[in-house]
Amino acid sequence: MxxxxxxxxxxxxxxxxxxxxxxxxxYPEITYSVSCTTRAPRGLEEDCVDYFFLxxxxxxxxxxxxxxxxxxxxxxxxxxxxxxxxxxxxxxGQSVLMDIDVEGAAQVRAFVExxxxxxxxxxGFVDIFVRPPSLAALRARLDGxxxxxxxxxxxxxxxxxxxxxxxxxxxxxxxxxxxxxxYRELVEVIEEAGRAY
Ligand code: 5GP
Numbered sequence: 001m002x003x004x005x006x007x008x009x010x011x012x013x014x015x016x017x018x019x020x021x022x023x024x025x026x027y028p029e030i031t032y033s034v035s036c037t038t039r040a041p042r043g044l045e046e047d048c049v050d051y052f053f054l055x056x057x058x059x060x061x062x063x064x065x066x067x068x069x070x071x072x073x074x075x076x077x078x079x080x081x082x083x084x085x086x087x088x089x090x091x092x093g094q095s096v097l098m099d100i101d102v103e104g105a106a107q108v109r110a111f112v113e114x115x116x117x118x119x120x121x122x123x124g125f126v127d128i129f130v131r132p133p134s135l136a137a138l139r140a141r142l143d144g145x146x147x148x149x150x151x152x153x154x155x156x157x158x159x160x161x162x163x164x165x166x167x168x169x170x171x172x173x174x175x176x177x178x179x180x181x182x183y184r185e186l187v188e189v190i191e192e193a194g195r196a197y
Contacts, residue, residue, distance in 0.1 A: 001027075001190075001195070002124060002195070003090050003094060003096075004095040004124040004190065005095070005108075005121050005124050005125050006096065006098065006128070006193075007098045007105045007125070007126070007127040008097065008100075008128050008129075009099075009100060009101055009102045009105045009130070009170070010131070010132075010163070011156075011160030011164060012142070012160070013132065013138045013141045013142040013145070013156070014130045014131060014132040014138060015130065015176040015179065019174075019176065019183055019186055020097060020099050022183055023186060023187070024097065027190070029093075029094060029095055030094070030096070030097050031094045031095065031096050031097065032096075032097050033081055033085065033089075033099075034048065034050070034051060035051055035052070035079050035081055035100065036053075036054050036059060036062065036080045036082060037051045037053060037078065038054055038055065038056050038077050039051075040053070059078050059080070062082070067082055067083060067084070068080040068081060068082060068083065069082065070108050071107075072101055072103040072104045072107070074159075075155060075159065080104075081100060081108075090120055090121065095194075101163070102169070105127055105170070106166070108125075109125070109169070112125045124193070126171065126172070126189065126193040127171045128172045128174060128186065128189060129166075129167040129170035129173045130173075130176050131167060131173055131174065131175045132160075132175075132176060133176070135157065135160060135161060135164070138157070138160055
């Protein structure tokens with residue numbers, strides 16, 4: 001497979017993490033892009049593995065130094081992808097998987113479009129939006145997780161509606177109604193992109 005820059009976005013609860021984890025397991029040639037964030041670690045999350053957990057000041061420094069390929073504020077916290085590890089992985093022939101929000105995805109898309117045809121990041125760019133079957137189904141899934149307060153849930157649902165409204169910006173959309181089917185569709189998109197250029 002040729003190196004790909006894979007960007008996946010979805011409202012939280014759409015099952016994106018499960019799909020990403022499975023893809024990473026099945027394709028050792030795909031590296032997960034570890035993002036920076038100003039939010040606090042949750043549960044068993046580890047620094048440098050799940051995220052680079054930064055203070056707001058450390059995050060702002062990296063913004064000022066132009067070290068981010070994209071960055072955005074999501075649910076009140078800042079998130080960003082450092083340019084360097086992505087470029088390094090691609091240069092080594094690895095594919096990179098970025099799990100980022102729709103705003104970050106739009107920034108990466110705009111950036112790769114400035115690159116000349118033939119550039120690895122431009123030719124290998126694949127953007128995928130994972131949709132829940134409906135907002136009601138998403139709400140039911142998040143309720144099932146039981147992780148959120150009513151207020152946090154409202155914020156998530158509002159955010160989800162906003163993100164779904166931008167789904168058409170993506171080159172590919174996958175509806176995650178049934179996990180096996182969604183995963184098969186994801187693999188098809190990746191395989192096709194990996195051979196197509
Ligand atoms: P969580 O805090 O639940 O891990 O992630 C919240 C949201 O932030 C998710 O939609 C995730 O895709 C997004 N996100 C994670 N890392 C990045 C990043 O580096 N850049 C952007 N723009 N969004 C990110």
